[in-house]
Amino acid sequence: xxxxxxxxxxxxxxxxxxxxxxxxxxxxxxxxxxxxxxxxxxxxxxxxxxxxxxxxxxxxxxxxxxxxxxxxxxxxxxxxxxxxxxxxxxxxxxxxxxxxxxxxxxxxxxxxxxxxxxxxxxxxxxxxxxxxxxxxxxxxxxxxxxxxxxxxxxxxxxxxxxxxxxxxxxxxxxxxxxxxxxxxxxxxxxxxxxxxxxxxxxxxxxxxxxxxxxxxxxxxxxxxxxxxxxxxxxxxxxxxxxxxxxxxxxxxxxxxxxxxxxxxxxxxxxxxxxxxxxxxxxxxxxxxxxxxxxxxxxxxxxxxxxxxxxxxxxxxxxxx
Numbered sequence: 001x002x003x004x005x006x007x008x009x010x011x012x013x014x015x016x017x018x019x020x021x022x023x024x025x026x027x028x029x030x031x032x033x034x035x036x037x038x039x040x041x042x043x044x045x046x047x048x049x050x051x052x053x054x055x056x057x058x059x060x061x062x063x064x065x066x067x068x069x070x071x072x073x074x075x076x077x078x079x080x081x082x083x084x085x086x087x088x089x090x091x092x093x094x095x096x097x098x099x100x101x102x103x104x105x106x107x108x109x110x111x112x113x114x115x116x117x118x119x120x121x122x123x124x125x126x127x128x129x130x131x132x133x134x135x136x137x138x139x140x141x142x143x144x145x146x147x148x149x150x151x152x153x154x155x156x157x158x159x160x161x162x163x164x165x166x167x168x169x170x171x172x173x174x175x176x177x178x179x180x181x182x183x184x185x186x187x188x189x190x191x192x193x194x195x196x197x198x199x200x201x202x203x204x205x206x207x208x209x210x211x212x213x214x215x216x217x218x219x220x221x222x223x224x225x226x227x228x229x230x231x232x233x234x235x236x237x238x239x240x241x242x243x244x245x246x247x248x249x250x251x252x253x254x255x256x257x258x259x260x261x262x263x264x265x266x267x268x269x270x271x272x273x274x275x276x277x278x279x280x281x282x283x284x285x286x287x288x289x290x291x292x293x294x295x296x297x298x299x300x301x302x303x304x305x306x307x308x309x310x311x312x313x314x315x316x317x318x319x320x
Contacts, residue, residue, distance in 0.1 A: 002016065003075070004074060004151075012151070012153065026138060034088065047105045049082050049084050050085075052082060059078070059119070080148040081146070082112065090141050094237060103233060117262040120263050125146065127221075129144035130145075130254055135283060144255070174275075175213055179213055179215060187310045191320060195232065197212075198213075199313065202310075207307040208251075209279070211279055214275055214276045218276045219275070251282070
């Protein structure tokens, strides 16, 4: 039974979803995301969004036995989990999509953001894509996911708080300063266009951990003009296509879109200090070697990068 349980050590919520234990193992000759295959799918589509069959969060959460001691607190798992299908073709990837097709996908992300943000119980909308068996993907059909949370997840809140702290101290937006610093250094910049810049930050803990950062003061998908969506799509295709060339094999990653919270007074002025950006978490450190997030990283939160990011950036930049 899904529920949220309070973690008093980290001051955040853990999602408990025993229903996900019953997800089936899929036969290799069948895909639930191909047209007409799943119970929720039309017989034809370009892009499509639907409610996850095994959601962690729900707009109609099940009743639970509520606890409210000093150390044990829980609440209903309110929210929304959606699957975002990029294409009806089983073997396509983001960089294979035509410009018009990609624009439909970006507009779908924008549309789902606009719809879900109207629910005042929702505090954060998170679009992401897991790609590759190395990050647990069992269905290779091109797709991403969207989670709409009833709280602001801990990592996002940490970013927001540190950006606000930086603004208070330096009177400037941290992402503006990061962009300027990377453009001045040049060696870690991968790609750039009118509205976005992609680079591997000097501090990232993943060898090819690219950031795509808005140059303009965009906070979330709801603020994108159509021209900015197209710029974003273009650089997204450049990066993901380059990834597959690094080791001449499908490149696994977690693509995480970070944007401003919704329906939250605490961060209603985050336009001063935050910025829409994408973070890639890329587990390969060689063609057949994984950079594991192991004891120090997971247990202590003390990240370690096994490769030099300037060298990684040069490899990726040359490939695109």
